[in-house]
Amino acid sequence: MKILILGAGGMIGRKLTAALLRKGDLSGQAIQSMTLADVVKTDAPASAIPLHTVAADLSAPGVAAELIAERPDVVFHLAAIVSGEAEADFEKGYRINLDGTRELFEAVRRVHGADGYRPRVVFTSSVAVFGQPLPPVVPETQVLAPLSSYGTQKAIGELLLADYSRRGFMDGIGIRLPTIVIRPGQPNKAASGFFSGILREPLAGLPATLPVGDDVRHWFASPRRAVEFVLRAAEVDTSGLGVRRTLDMPGLSATVGEAIEALRRAAGDEAVALIRREPDPAVQRIIESWPEAFDPQRARALGFEADASFDEIIRRHLEDEAPATTVRS
Amino acid sequence: MKILILGAGGMIGRKLTAALLRKGDLSGQAIQSMTLADVVKTDAPASAIPLHTVAADLSAPGVAAELIAERPDVVFHLAAIVSGEAEADFEKGYRINLDGTRELFEAVRRVHGADGYRPRVVFTSSVAVFGQPLPPVVPETQVLAPLSSYGTQKAIGELLLADYSRRGFMDGIGIRLPTIVIRPGQPNKAASGFFSGILREPLAGLPATLPVGDDVRHWFASPRRAVEFVLRAAEVDTSGLGVRRTLDMPGLSATVGEAIEALRRAAGDEAVALIRREPDPAVQRIIESWPEAFDPQRARALGFEADASFDEIIRRHLEDEAPATTVRS
The missing domain is CATH 3.90.25.10 (UDP-galactose 4-epimerase, domain 1)
Incomplete structure (x- = not known):
């Protein structure tokens, strides 16, 4: 079992890495190696499992292909420009959040075409895919109507994930995380x-x-629940998901x-x-x-x-x- | 009033061209010129209004920029690889239906950034953005859950149209056309x-x-209604649309x-x-x-x-x- 984490330097990425190292396996298979990728190279924690850290901008030519050439069994795609920055820098948001995601999926599709490779791809999406008007309790069939470029990019990622999975190129699952509380660390400028x-x-x-x-x-969800969600998404049976491969997470x-x-x-x-x-x-x-x-x-x-x-x-x-x-x- | 029609050689494109030539104006402004673009150069009908015909693959570098450099006031974006072909040729469908649409919107955004240019962009979408399960009467808040690559590409086009419009780069409106009956011409192999x-x-x-x-x-809608829809979309007041810039058309x-x-x-x-x-x-x-x-x-x-x-x-x-x-x- 080889694992690739994209966005490994973020809050969820670091906690996920720690949780995987504690757990030692995924779907009952021992973890043999993990690649931790982020835009800046992160420090690898001490570990008995071989860890590779990589500085990687997914949207740059060839980067996704190089990461996928290792044939990870599970890809955690957590990498994203956050909401405020994607709104402030239109081009950067689309480059990282849309082009980066598409490059990743295309890299998977190409290896699939060569030898049938078909990894589990866990994609973290967001309730920012929803807009107004919203009912008090949002149903699973609610329209995607984002109010931000970030939400638009996540919604497009969900649609690509569904189509690439429907075509059999990968076994994708998206999870829309609630607002995470209590985020550790310093206050940030996010509206939330x-x-x-x-x-x-x-x-x-x-x-x-x-x-x-x-x-x-x-x-809301706690950081610990969010990590549980991401882990469960890697292990859960996806055969009943149909074309809606992205799930609203409980909160x-x-x-x-x-x-x-x-x-x-x-x-x-x-x-x-x-x-x-x-x-x-x-x-x-x-x-x-x-x-x-x-x-x-x-x-x-x-x-x-x-x-x-x-x-x-x-x-x-x-x-x-x-x-x-x-x-x- | 300068007009650009992308996909001018298709059934709707030809009927739209004829309707615009008959009408002679749009939103009360006389049509000064029309550019008819399609992947293959089409014959221009006889017309008192100057018509330019162009063979253009929107997804090729620089093509969209060249068309938008003319600063059309209204862009009709009807160009698409149809459902069956987009399913049979994955790469071509994404190249024309997704990359082509994005290149067009990006070309508009760049000119907007230079001088505030902000055209009306009419985008024809499809009920193929919806999947299963569907209620007997589909509400306006139904989730986008396409069952085909074509539907995925149209849904992504809708999301981009909404975001580029929300950001003020263009004044976009999408219309989801019903199944057109009676299509003139020879039988085709579409499931419909x-x-x-x-x-x-x-x-x-x-x-x-x-x-x-x-x-x-x-x-269902007749071809004549479909052309009325496209024309009305070019003239209608979009100020009340909010973030959902794409409308289900009556049928x-x-x-x-x-x-x-x-x-x-x-x-x-x-x-x-x-x-x-x-x-x-x-x-x-x-x-x-x-x-x-x-x-x-x-x-x-x-x-x-x-x-x-x-x-x-x-x-x-x-x-x-x-x-x-x-x-x-």
Whole structure:
């Protein structure tokens, strides 16, 4: 079992690498080697399994072909320019998110044509493929109507994944991840950043800003669940997926107020008092255009499971990222 | 008012050219010149308006840029490899239907970047963007889940059209045409070909084959309506379209049996007797995966109108294509 991770340097990529090294196998087959690719060469963690790290821009000529020439059994395609950057730099977004994805799929198709090679390809997509108007609970048959170039590029990736899989060139599966909370590390400028910030910062004794109302509802998964989703997507039986190869992932539908009450239970009133309310109508408008909840029947039937509560999300964050001493006993 | 028609040599392209020459203006502005482009150079009809015919493969380097350098006010993008060929020749389908469309949109974007140029771009899409399962009446929010490479390429074209329009590079509108009946000319090998054949051939005194049951229901428009749709799309106010720039066109939802009864009213029992029933389970399966009816509220609100009946579709065919003497008085 050979594995290729594209976008290995990102948050999910690093956690996925660690999880694969802990697990040691995939679909019951021992992992023989892993190639960790990202636009900048990442440090490989210490490992008994041979790890190759590669600096690779998928959209550059020949790069995808070189990576696929190794015939990985499973390709995790997590590489993407994020939403804000894809909107700010139109050409870069299309080059990395669309051309890069297509180059990868074409490289797979060419090797398939030569010898029948047909890897599992796990593609992380996003709820950004959906636009407005959205019903309170988004069904699995909701139209793709992205409100951003990033969402457009992910939707196109989903369509290519489906067609290349339908034609038998690869065994693709796409997963639309919920908004990940609590993202570890520094605050970022993503419009969704405050969802993590209002929990992560107070849990570390730091102030945080809340730009939207407490009644804003959204769809969440912990980083640990996100990694479970990606792993499960590599192992799950895809034979029943039909032409819709991309699945809405289960998530926790919760309001900002519910997240704050979970913070209060975990770290007390003093933590909650660190949240400063600074309503920002521009952010509020963006967030209100996002889905509030999904009905991910197909993913649930395949064993994908959501976090049960924000209490669980906070507990996982503290176990995985922060010193245990910040948890109230 | 300068006009560019891509795919001008096809059935819709030729009828659109003729309609524009008759009309003489678009959105109240006199047509100054028209460029008729297709993969093979077509004969230009006699015309008082200057017509340029061009042999152009949009996917070839520089071709789209050269066409757009003329700064057409309206671009009709009808060019496509059809469904069967796109399925048989994977690379050609993606090259013409995806790369060609993207090259066109990129050429527009580059001129936009230079001087703010922002043409109306009318893109003909297809109900082939939809897959299974489909409800009896397909809503406007139905997921894009194509069952063919052609449908995938059209869905991607729709997504690009929406994003390039949202970014302000062009004023795009997509229209999903129903199955066109009665297609003039010779029988073709498209799975949908019999819908035209069982009317066109008997109306001309020739035998025709019906591979599906009389109760098969589908969604139709006459060639004349299709041209009206394309023209209206060039003139309609797009300001209320939002991010969903592609509209389901109105159509006539009717069964094969209803079409045959209209044939009987138009040309009598002897015409109907020319239809030979040869059930073909493979064709029946393909046709059953196609949509039966839509609820095209947005298009109707913008003045797009369907044919009223198969009687009207047959009457229009006879007016436009066949000698009037074959009509029963």
